[in-house]
Amino acid sequence: MYTYTRASFNATSGKQHPTYxxxxxxxxxxLSKRTDIYVQGMYQHVGGDATGSVLDAAYVAGAAIVSSNRNQLLLRAGVRHFF
Known part of the structure; x- marks a missing residue:
């Protein structure tokens, strides 16, 4: 899956357009008829114009916190069993 988002931020210094x-x-x-294992990964990079706001930091839904920079990587692994 890939998504591209272009935002618009109006400030006194003009318009900025961060991209995600x-x-x-x-x-x-x-592993069997009722058991499986899975891995998931999600990466986000914020590019484009800097806004000087929270919009400059990467945030992936489901993450515990907003990234401290313009990149964020989440990894998840699990075992699932159906009863």
């Missing part, structure tokens, strides 16, 4: 590039992947492997 997000890439996500997921893989699933069946």
């Amino acid at each position: 590039h997000s890439v996500g992947l997921m893989a699933d492997y069946l």
Whole structure:
């Protein structure tokens, strides 16, 4: 999955347009008929104009906090069993 978002931020110094590039992947492997393992990854990069606001930091939904810079990477792995 890939998404591109272009934002518009109006300030006294003029218009800024930060851009957000997000890439996500997921893989699933069946261990048995009712059990599987999975891994997920999500990366976001904020490019474009700097706004001097929270819009400059990367944030992936589901992350505990906003990134302290313009990049954020989340990884998740799990085992799932159906009863």
